[in-house]
Amino acid sequence: MARCRACPTKLFQLPTMKKFLKRILLIITLALALCIGAVALIAVFFQERIAQALTRSINSQLNAELTIGNFEMGIFRSFPDLSANFEEVALQPDQGPELLRAREAAFRIDLMSLLGPSIRVEAITISDGSLNLLTDQRGRSNYDILKAEGEGSPQGGAGEGSSLLIALEQARFENIELRYTNRQRLQAVRAKIEEGVLSGAFSTRQFELASKAKLFCQIVEQDEVAYLPDTEIAYEAIIAVNLEEGTYEMKKVEVDIAGNTFRLDGAVEEWETGTYYDLYATSEDGSLAGVLALLPAPYARKMAGIESTGRFAFNSIIKGQSNASQSPEIRVEFSLDEGQLSHEQLARPLRDVSFQAKLTNGKYRDNSSSVFTLEGFKGYFNRELIEMEASVSNFDAPEIGFNLNGVLPLETAYSLLGNPKITGGDGEVEVKNISIKGKLADMMAPSRMSRVEASGTLEFDDAALTVGEETLLLDRGELAIAGNKLFINGLRLEGAGSDIAFEGSVFNALPVLLADSLNSKGAQLEFEAKLTARSLDIDRLLAFSALTPEEEAEPEPLRDSLAREQLQGRESLTNLLKGTFDARIEAFNYQKIEGEDFMGKLGIANGVMSVEGTANAFAGKLFLNGQTFFENEPRLEARIELQQISVEQLFEQTGNFGQDVLTHRNLSGQLEAKLAVYAFWDSTGHFLMDRLSAIAGIGITNGELKDLDMLEDFSSYVDIRDLRRIRFTDMQNYLEIRDQRLFLPAMFIRSNALNLTVSGEHSFEQDISYFLKVNAGQVLADRFRRHDPNLAPRPAKQRGWFNLYFSILGNLEDYNISSDKRRVQADFELGEVRKKDIRRALEREFGQVQLIEEPDAWRDVNDNGRPGSQDDDYLDFEIGGGR
Structure with missing residues (x-):
């Protein structure tokens, strides 16, 4: 009975308990919600x-x-x-x-x-x-910035x-x-x-630090040496940290540098006397690029882009204590076997490459005992073997050993020259036992190069380079190294319309190659050589140093920047050169100018290139002495003497000096001249016409002026047949160019048509101011004579009643001719002063300069540069002429 009475009680209590639990749960939930809501x-x-x-x-x-x-x-x-x-x-x-x-x-x-x-x-x-x-x-x-425990006095919070x-x-x-x-440690990271x-x-004081990051390293500096420039770095690490004992154990650390993964194992411990390292780094699937990225920045940048495939192995160890007085042991080993090296500058990769490289900080664990060795390097360029050994010891005062032997096919290796204008190659350069051994400081200082051991030979076998549309061929010859001297033996260069042979010797080749950007050691490539050329096309050779068509098509600011950079490079190069070529050139050309049998010297020193010699040109002889100054704004100084030059060929080959009024079709005769030219360019290579200046003394014999339209305005006074062909006797004068104007002092011209004196100015914009004095007595007398078909010049004497004075003013497209005695005489007077100034300047450049004076009877200006005392008869009337 008892059991039966108990059962209903339990059945009654069960739902009551469930209800109670639900209420409790609801209350707790509401309380939490209220708390969260309150918060x-x-x-x-x-x-x-x-x-x-x-x-x-x-x-x-x-x-x-x-x-x-x-x-x-x-x-x-x-x-x-x-x-x-x-x-x-x-x-x-x-x-x-x-x-x-x-x-x-x-x-x-x-x-x-x-x-x-x-x-x-x-x-x-x-x-x-x-x-x-x-x-x-x-x-x-x-x-x-964390305050010591108990130092802080926190106050204020949510309450x-x-x-x-x-x-x-x-x-x-x-x-x-x-x-x-x-x-303190000379370290920096950006x-x-x-x-x-x-x-x-x-x-806590002991924990596992898990970290991962992706960053772009701009630079890392240690002891003022830069590393890892512009390098992508990523890492993932788990490190066991014990702050009590000062230990950091590498559980799992992987660092990716430039796409190469390095695994780091070991531990770092903080001791009272310093930091103790016991670290190991390995890379199983890496490449040479990852190791080269760890080099100091100047070397890493030069080797950027080198990639490798094949069996690459890398192992390194850092072990020992680091403090102010000692460094840990550092040992790095890496090797490549059955590999391949490629670079964007190589048309084809270097195949079947193998080598072993080692780096250690040596016995004293510092730079003085550090050694790097590269052993057993060999590979194949187009099935041509090349072998190399290298070593560097004592990083404080590096001692270098280098050996190279093999064949370089230019089809593959031309891009190693680093010139983007070189677009192809052919033939081979045979490297025979190149060996260099000595201290780097001695190699960089010309005065100490005698302490360096250097030997070997470079032989050229139809070695060709393609530059733009031109091909330059070194079809034979060699460069032989003997200490600080480089012998040039039978080197022949063909291409670009030229055929040139070189013989001679060069000093300081290695110091110049190793010179820093400031050339702080003052290295200069000193040479003494002979240059013999069957032909020399100056235009096509100069094109190698000009901007490419693609560069010329760039917007003006960029084009000017490229030109400025090119001029600066040329200035730097010429400052590194010092020496002379004894030159013999059978035939040469520049634009339309053609010459032959040049004999002289080509020299360069301290950024100044000089040319001195003689040549046959313009059916006569040319003597040249000039200097080009390769500066930020280049300039030219030239002294040129012309003997028995054909005026017609001179005008034709020089493009009529850029004008079309008086051309080679209008002139003939023989020219004698002494000319000094001063030309300037800006920093972008643009010729500065406004700064061009020149002085000249010229003389023409057996001259003839044919079919010059301007002279037909005088046909009312002179037989038109005489004007169409004016033959004149010896004529000499001084000329000056400055401020974009040609100045012509008073000059006497004795011809078959008439005798006259002329002076004036002619601008580069074709504005003219010419002044003439004509023997009117002879002109009138000639009106009663028959035309002389032999075109014999008129006598140079005053046998008339009066002289006529004319001015020709305006532009070649629109000018007027009028009579103006006072203005003509004033310009003659000014011209005499200018003539004396030009003559004195020429004598400073050339010595004595002979001048043919006009007859005394014709002078309007005396020796003092003032008008003569006798006043000629003067008729004042206009001549119908001009445009």
Whole structure:
């Protein structure tokens, strides 16, 4: 009975208990919801006070001041935590430069800690900013900002008396510019952290640090040596950290540099006497590019782009203590077997490559005992074997050993010359036992090159290079090295319309090749050689140094920049050269100018190229002495003497000096001249016409002027047949070019048509001012004589009643002829002064210059440069003429 009575009781109590539990659960849920809601309300309605409390709490624990521009709190995106976002954040240490500036710093806060005495920060994300870490010469760091335990006096929080507890488990960085500088250890890093994460129980003394990051390294500096320039780096690491013992054990560390992955094992320990390293780095699937990227920046940049395939092995060790007095042992070994080396500058890869390389810091574990060796290097260029050995010891004062032997097919190797204008190659250069041994400092200083051992030969076998549309062929010859001397034996260059042979010797080739950008050692390539040419096409050879058609088509600012860079390169090159060529050239041409049998010297020194010699040209003889100054704004000084030159050929081959009024079809005769020219260019290579100047003394014999349209305006006074062919006797005068004008002092011309004196100016814009004096007595007398078909010149004497004076003013397209005695005589007087100035200047350049004077009876200006005393008869009337 009892059991039966109990059963209903239990059946009755079971649903009551369930209902009770549900209520309890509901109450708890509501309570939690109320708490969360309360916290959310606090976050919404009291976020400004919370921001102030957080800021005060952070500042109370730091030897720095945190400032923010704006603050925002949220719960739903970070639930069950609270997010606090600071905007326009800056962290300024009490000493030193600003540590941090960021667009946003987002904190993840334990939600329930807002109700307790301490606000617990578990994670932080810093984005879009800069992080500046600095350690000064005394070892003080601007990032050492945490106050010692018990030093801080936190105050204020969500409510009075609350404090901030930083218990970070994760720190994230996004788009942060990193600048690290340690002036005590001469270290610096400049990088951009694209994304990075640090996680671990940072609030404990022993934890596992997990980290991964992707960054772009701009530069790393150690002891003022730069590394890893513009390099992509990524890593993933797990490190066991024991802050109590100061140990860091590499559990799993992989670093990717330039696409090559290195695995790092071992440990780092902080001792009282320094830092102890026991680290090993290996790479199983790497390439040579990854190792070359670790070299100092100047070498890494030069070797950038080298790629390898094949069995590549890399091992390194860093073991020992590092402090102010000692360094750890460093040993690096890498090798390639059955591999291939390629580069964008190689038309084809170097195949079947094998080598072993070793680097160690040696017995004393410093630069003085460091040694790098490259052994057993061999490979094949187009089935042609090339072998090499190299070594560098004592990095403080490097001693170098280098050996090279083999064949370089230019079809593959032409791009190694580093000139983008060279677009192809053919033939071979045979390298025979090139050997160099000595100290780098001796190799760079010409005065100490005698201490360097150097030998070997380069032989050319139909070696050809394609430059633009031209092909230059070294069909034979050799360069033989003997110490500091390089012998040029039977070297023949063909191509671009030229056939040139070289013989001679060169000094300081190695110091010039190794010279720094400032040439601080003053190295110059000194040479003494013979140049023999069957033909020399100056135009086509100069085209090699001109801008390419593609460069000429660039917009003007870029084109000028390219031209300026090219001129600067030419200036730098010529400053490295010093020597002379004894030159014999059978035939040469420049534009339309053709010459032959040049004999003389071509020299260059201190950026000045000089040419001195004689040649046959224009059916006569040419003597040349000139200098070209390769400066930022190049200039030319030339002294030219012409003997028995054909005026017709001179005008024709020079393009009639750029004008079409008086051309080679109008002139004939023999020319004697002495000419000094001064020409200038700007820094982009543009010829400065306004700065061109020249002085000349000229004489023409057996001259003839034919079919010059301008003279037909005088046909009313002179037989038109005489005007169409004017034959004149010896004529000589002085000329000057300056300010874009040709100045012609008064000059007497005795011809079959008439005797006259002429002076004037002619601008490069074809503006003219000519002044003439004509023997009118002879002209009138000739009207009664029959035409002389022999075109005999008129006597040079005053046998008339009067002289006529004319001015021709205007432009060649529109000019007027009028009579004007006073103006003509004034210009003659001015011309006499100019003539004497030109003559004195020419005598400074050439010595004595002979001048044919006009007859005394014709002078309007006496020896003092003033008008004569006798006043000629003068008729003042206009001549119908002009345009």
